[in-house]
Amino acid sequence: xxxxxxxxxxxxxxxxxxxxxxxxxxxxxxxxxxxxxxxxxxxxxxxxxxxxxxxxxxxxxxxxxxxxxxxxxxxxxxxxxxxxxxxxxxxxxxxxxxxxxxxxxxxxxxxxxxxxxxxxxxxxxxxxxxxxxxxxxxxxxxxxxxxxxxxxxxxxxxxxxxxxxxxxxxxxxxxxxxxxxxxxxxxxxxxxxxxxxxxxxxxxxxxxxxxxxxxxxxxxxxxxxxxxxxxxxxxxxxxxxxxxxxxxxxxxxxxxxxxxxxxxxxxxxxxxxxxxxxxxxxx
Numbered sequence: 001x002x003x004x005x006x007x008x009x010x011x012x013x014x015x016x017x018x019x020x021x022x023x024x025x026x027x028x029x030x031x032x033x034x035x036x037x038x039x040x041x042x043x044x045x046x047x048x049x050x051x052x053x054x055x056x057x058x059x060x061x062x063x064x065x066x067x068x069x070x071x072x073x074x075x076x077x078x079x080x081x082x083x084x085x086x087x088x089x090x091x092x093x094x095x096x097x098x099x100x101x102x103x104x105x106x107x108x109x110x111x112x113x114x115x116x117x118x119x120x121x122x123x124x125x126x127x128x129x130x131x132x133x134x135x136x137x138x139x140x141x142x143x144x145x146x147x148x149x150x151x152x153x154x155x156x157x158x159x160x161x162x163x164x165x166x167x168x169x170x171x172x173x174x175x176x177x178x179x180x181x182x183x184x185x186x187x188x189x190x191x192x193x194x195x196x197x198x199x200x201x202x203x204x205x206x207x208x209x210x211x212x213x214x215x216x217x218x219x220x221x222x223x224x225x226x227x228x229x230x231x232x233x234x235x236x237x238x239x240x241x242x243x244x245x246x247x248x249x250x251x252x253x254x255x256x257x258x259x260x261x262x263x264x265x266x267x268x269x270x271x272x273x274x275x276x277x278x279x280x281x282x283x
């Protein structure tokens with residue numbers, strides 16, 4: 001829609017756990033905390049969740065993206081909406097999916113699979129400015145780097161890995177697959193030689209998982225050992241099972257996830273607190 005020099009697109013969302021930062025007036029004079037507005041460069045994105053007085057198990061919401069018609073195109077707004085959904089999914093640890101997307105010839109319903117991971121948002125949902133701050137801090141870097149580093153891939157793996165019903169071994173495997181994805185894209189973009197299926201140093205010697213992971217983490221100022229995580233990774237990846245008890249596997253997988261998110265959040269430019277269940281960390 002184009003009005004008064006402003007181009008606007010509104011789509012439906014599912015799997016959105018946001019509560020809101022701002023109040024809006026609804027029918028019957030009710031005032032609800034249900035709206036958050038994000039500044040994404042030249043584009044504004046506003047999420048308004050479904051009436052909280054009604055049951056909303058699928059996390060329905062509307063996303064309105066808008067910008068000056070002289071500076072943004074219809075396709076640009078749609079791309080912004082898609083990128084926004086992925087970044088918001090990462091922040092909330094829930095799979096937020098657009099399900100009603102406009103096209104130049106009309107509207108179309110899209111098939112989708114969404115879910116809300118209740119109580120496990122990486123960034124706190126209240127107060128609402130915390131989610132907004134995360135998205136606004138990381139937006140420019142995400143838009144610039146998401147294709148070069150294939151960021152959608154590890155984000156999707158991390159979301160599926162943390163599903164409440166997920167087996168601990170599957171969660172661990174997907175967490176390390178996400179790790180491998182980020183490690184590979186970091187090494188490729190760092191210009192490391194890749195020969196015969198291995199990244200190599202200038203002398204042609206293969207660089208192992210631990211050494212390459214340390215380089216990746218150090219690139220954003222993280223200096224932590226990964227040898228213990230490497231033991232679990234090797235067992236899960238190569239045998240499908242771990243020798244440690246399930247609780248220990250869960251704790252070590254959570255530690256790997258915290259470290260990986262700390263890297264990803266710093267890479268995207270976020271500085272602040274995040275959480276994974278009972279685990280708290282700072283990017």
